[in-house]
Each structure stands twice: as structure tokens, then as C-alpha cells.
Amino acid sequence: MLLVAEPVLGAEERDAVVEVLQGGWLTQGARVRAFELAFAERHGARDAVALANCTAALHLMLKALGIGPGDEVLVPSLTFAATVNSILYAGAEPVLVDVESLDSPLISIDDAASKVTARTRAVMLMHFAGHMAAPSPWQDFARRFNVMLLEDSAHAIGVAGVGSYGEAAAFSFYGNKNMTTAEGGMILMRDPELLARARQMRSHGMTHSVQQRLVARSPHYDVDMLGFNYRMDEIRAAIGLVQLSRLDQMAGRRAALVALYKERLQALASRHDGLIVPRPKSRISADHIMPIVLPARLDRDRVIAHLHAGGVQTTIHYPPVHTLSYYRARDGAVRLPVTEEFHRRELTLPLHPKMEDADVLRVVDLLESAFEESHALT
Ligand SMILES: *Cc1c(COP(=O)(O)O)cnc(C)c1O
Numbered sequence: 001m002l003l004v005a006e007p008v009l010g011a012e013e014r015d016a017v018v019e020v021l022q023g024g025w026l027t028q029g030a031r032v033r034a035f036e037l038a039f040a041e042r043h044g045a046r047d048a049v050a051l052a053n054c055t056a057a058l059h060l061m062l063k064a065l066g067i068g069p070g071d072e073v074l075v076p077s078l079t080f081a082a083t084v085n086s087i088l089y090a091g092a093e094p095v096l097v098d099v100e101s102l103d104s105p106l107i108s109i110d111d112a113a114s115k116v117t118a119r120t121r122a123v124m125l126m127h128f129a130g131h132m133a134a135p136s137p138w139q140d141f142a143r144r145f146n147v148m149l150l151e152d153s154a155h156a157i158g159v160a161g162v163g164s165y166g167e168a169a170a171f172s173f174y175g176n177k178n179m180t181t182a183e184g185g186m187i188l189m190r191d192p193e194l195l196a197r198a199r200q201m202r203s204h205g206m207t208h209s210v211q212q213r214l215v216a217r218s219p220h221y222d223v224d225m226l227g228f229n230y231r232m233d234e235i236r237a238a239i240g241l242v243q244l245s246r247l248d249q250m251a252g253r254r255a256a257l258v259a260l261y262k263e264r265l266q267a268l269a270s271r272h273d274g275l276i277v278p279r280p281k282s283r284i285s286a287d288h289i290m291p292i293v294l295p296a297r298l299d300r301d302r303v304i305a306h307l308h309a310g311g312v313q314t315t316i317h318y319p320p321v322h323t324l325s326y327y328r329a330r331d332g333a334v335r336l337p338v339t340e341e342f343h344r345r346e347l348t349l350p351l352h353p354k355m356e357d358a359d360v361l362r363v364v365d366l367l368e369s370a371f372e373e374s375h376a377l378t
Contacts, residue, residue, distance in 0.1 A: 002312045002359055004289075005176035006352045008250055009239075016238035023234075028203075029211055031237035036186070038244055039171075043163045045188045049199045050237060054154050054172030054185035056202075056230035058086030061168040061187050062122075064198040065148060067092050071121040074147075076107040077320040078339045079126045083152045084321045087124070095120070096322045098336040099128075102293050104280040105342050106133050109141055122148040125165065127156035129278070129317070130178070130286030135165050142166060155288040158247045162286075163188035173236070178250065178288055179243035181236035201227045253353035254287035260357055261290055261349065264364040272371050274298075276345075290351040291317055293342065298374050300347060306370035312363055315348045 020026065032050050040048040051057045067073065069091040075084055077096040087094040098111040105128050112123055123141065125133045133151075142149040149166025156162045157178045163169040173184030189195040203209055205227025213219060262277055269275040274295030294300055307314050320343050321327050322334040349363050 002350045002355070002363070003352070004313050004315050004348055004350050006354055007175055007180045008246070008353050009180075012242045013239050016242050017235055020234045020238045025234060027233050028209070028231045029234050031234045031241065032232050035232075035237040035240045035244070038241060039186050040188065042158065042244060042247070043188060044160070045163060047192065047195060049187045049189075049195060049202060050232040050240075051185040051187065051202060051230045052232060053174065053183050053230075054152075054170050055082040055086060056228070057170035057172075057185035057187045058083065058124075058152060059089045060198045060201050060228070060230060061150065061170055061189065062086060062090040062092065063201060064189070064194045065122070065150075065167055067121050067148075070119060072117060072119040073150075074107075074112045074115060074120060074123040076124075076126050076128070076339075077322045077334070077336050078105055078107075078128060078318055078342065079152065079321060080154070080318060081321055081324065083124060083126055084327065092121070093119070094321075096320075096327075096334050096336065098338050099342060100280075101338060102276050102342055102345070103278055104131075105129075105278055105291070105339075105346075106131060106280055108338070109137055111336075112141065113145070116145045116147070120145065120147050122150050122167075124150045124152055126152040126154075127159070127162065127286070129291050130155045130159070130288035131278075131280040132156060132159055132162060132282045132284040132286075133165075133280075134282045135161060138165060156286045158251055159284060159286045161284070164190075166190070168194075173240060173243075178254070178286055179240070179247050181232070181240040181243065184232055184236045184240060197225075201225060202230045203227060204229060250353040251286065253355075254351065257351060257353075257355055257357075257360055258285075258287045258290060260360045261351075261364070264360065265292060265367075268364060268368055268371075271368075275371075287351065289317060290349040292347055292349060293345045294347055295371075296345060298345075298371065300345065302374060303347065303367070303370045306373060307363070307366050310362070310366040312350060312366055314350070316343070316346055317348050319343060 071092040151169035154172035173181040205225040208221040276293035
């Protein structure tokens, strides 16, 4: 089966993990610190805070920025539930926003502007599929409405400029992301004092970490804020350091596969009306996933079954958050027509650095035969 996503793991990751196990110090230590500094440098930042996962990163960045009860945060509904949940964890109110178009499924600046109220404190961008949201219109938006600009950058690791739009950005190293530590996350923040706050909140709000107490030979610590246990560990950081060192190579392979997909899919689109290959304006992408929008008349379930029978897994990104039961029960009145249309027709094709060119050709051939099969039926 050709999978939608697969991590690239080799002898280097194995050796790095074995080294941690032999060293005997498993929990947050020198490797976590080295991973933070290497990740920050890769994104043109001075420092970063590593965490257990991206959901924790999103939560802590909101807490560190003081976003909480009574505040509203604008956020796309076309995202993973975690983006919206983090806002709820902070006690703030997520205000779900539509996407621009089927061609550019990123949060719509016009719809966001129409939903600003006196309570709006921030807008959370999400770089869907790795496509970078254009920075300058959003920076103008943030100034115009006096709101903070935040990024869920789970799809956009390694893209120049990501993490420096506004106040803070959160990244994910989950197994299907562009680099992985199995579970893991990272925060970048503009204000070093707020980043230090997030760092302290990561470990129960304690004023000194276990390692600091070991080095200082003092058992004393204080807790002067409500913290969490959102720490990363040395095993994950060791994997992360290796993955980071081969991020450019993996990104290059992703870009080449996407270029080939686009060439073949454009040819297919010229023969089949209504097939859309999203191309947001910024043209800068981490090539995280390969979403397409199927012709409206096609039965997507049949296309999925046809590809599956041909040994190709596909998925759907995403069931919009406002259509999921929990959020519908909170507010059933949300209607986001472009997001809903995108979701009805979206299909995510396999994309990962282990794929061969021949895999792309096979996927597009299967799509074409699925289209022809459905023509024969109608
Ligand atoms: C994967 C993902 C997350 C959650 O990341 P975890 O590390 O699993 O917590 C959040 N937002 C988006 C857009 C994601 O793709």
C-alpha cells in the first residue's frame, strides 16, 4: 500500500536513540536544549521551547500571551481539531473563519475582518498543506484591528519566514509531519520574556528545573505560576536533531514530487473539467500534503475505493471543525460555505520523501481511470 505519509528513519536515528539509552539520562536535558537551539537557528530565531506535542505548544503560547476568558481568537475551521481546542483550553472563544477559495484554502482575510469584535485578541493562521499564508496582508490586518498574529505552523516546518509573522508560532513533530520525533512540538516567540514564561509553564511553573537543581546542588524551587507537564524528553530530542539535519534533503524530495504531481494533474485537469489543484498566491510551501479538489459531479467515495483497490491510500483534510459534533453542540449556527465545499470535494494524495516518481504516475493514472469509470456510470 502506498501510504499518504511515512517518516524517513534510518541508522542515524537508531544510533542517536541508543546513545541516549546508554547515557542513562532520559528526561529533558542537554539534547532537548541542543534541539531547541538548532530548531531556532534553522528558522532564523534566537531561541525556542521544545514540548511534548504541538497541541501543548499552542496552549502554552496562548497562556504565555495572556489570552484567556473573555477573549476571542479568529481561527480557520479547515484545520485539525487541536488548533481550536488549544483556544478552548486557554478559556478563550474560538471564532471560526472561512477559507479564501477552493484554489487557496487558507483563512480568508475578508471573512476574518467581518468577524472582528471588541473582544478579538488574536488571529491564528494555519499554513494549510504547507502553503505559507502571505505575511504582509496579515501584518496589516493585525495592526488595523490591534490583534496578535499567531501561527499554527504544524504543516510548515522549515519554511523561511514561518515563525516570524507575529507574536508566536507552534510546530508539530508528530509521525506524519515533515520531520518527526514520534510525538513532539516547539514554540517560537518574538518576545524573549514571554518565551521564558512558556518555558517555565512547560514544567509545572517551577522556578528551577531538575537539571538546574542538580547543577546548582540545591534542592530548592518555587512555583509562582500555574504550570503543566508539557516536557519533551532526550530520546525525542535526539531523533529530532537527526531529522532536522536532513530536513532540507527531505524538503527537496517533497518539492520534486509536488512539481511532478502538478504537471500530471494539470494535464488531467485539461481533460476533466472541475478538477482543481490548489495554488495559493504566496507560492511558498513546505509541501506537507498533496490536496486536490475533485470535480463536483464525482462520487468521492468511489474514487477513494478505486485508488484503494489499486494499492493507494488517500485521506481527507479536514472535516471542518464547525461540522464535528462537539463544536456543533457549542454553536450549531456556524456556516462557512467555501470550507464546506472544499471539504465535500477534497482528496489528499500520498506525499512523502520515500516515494519514487513512478508512485506519482501510478496515483495520477489511477485517478484518471477513476474519472473514466465514473463517466461510464453517468
Ligand atoms: C498535527 C497538527 C496539530 C497537532 O499536533 P500534535 O503534535 O499532534 O499535537 C495541530 N495543528 C495542525 C494543523 C496539525 O496538522
